[in-house]
Every structure is written in C-alpha cells, then in structure tokens.
Amino acid sequence: MNVMIDLCVVPLGVGVSVSPYVAECQRIIKASGLSHQMHAYGTNIEGEWDAVFATVKECHEAVHGMGAPRITTSIRVGTRVDREQTIADKVQSVYEKLDAAD
Numbered sequence: 001m002n003v004m005i006d007l008c009v010v011p012l013g014v015g016v017s018v019s020p021y022v023a024e025c026q027r028i029i030k031a032s033g034l035s036h037q038m039h040a041y042g043t044n045i046e047g048e049w050d051a052v053f054a055t056v057k058e059c060h061e062a063v064h065g066m067g068a069p070r071i072t073t074s075i076r077v078g079t080r081v082d083r084e085q086t087i088a089d090k091v092q093s094v095y096e097k098l099d100a101a102d
Helices: 019-032 049-065 087-101
Strands: 002-012 035-039 042-048 070-078
Touching (some): 002 019, 002 049, 019 042, 019 049, 035 087, 042 049
Antiparallel strands (some): 002 042, 035 042
C-alpha cells in the first residue's frame, strides 16, 4: 500500500540547534529513493508503506547514533486506495483552485 507521511524528527538533549540531525535524516531519505519534499518543520515522504517506515526507523537509528539520547517524532499518515495521488498532485490541486478563484 502506498502512503504519504509528514515527518518531523526532533532530537532531545542535544542543544538548541538540530540542523545537523535534520541534515542526516535528509541524507537518509534521499538515499532511500523515495519521493520527498522538505519544508520548514519536517518532510513529506511518499512511497510503499514498508519502505517509508523503514526510512523513518533508519532516521531514528542515525540520530541516536549521533548522540541524541531521546527523540520525539510526529508523523501524520495518509493512505488512499481509490486512486493514485502524489505529493505534487495534492499541491497542484490547491493551486488550481486558487487560480480558479482569481
């Protein structure tokens, strides 16, 4: 089953700046080959369920490996079985409605 998630991994106990940990997760996500889009407070990822959640696990393992004693992660998960839809499709649909209203 395909899934789309919004992932926000936050290491705790590592100080104020978390950008090195975010960068490591981005490297992992990119290496996974999954379609993804980083934004200011997380990353949208889409793909096969097991591959997406294996990537989330790999991010956790890497962030712990970098010395973070704790991690809190927020994940919003969406699945759809009536048709295929990508992250880009969802965003484009909103832009089309905005353009139609102008």
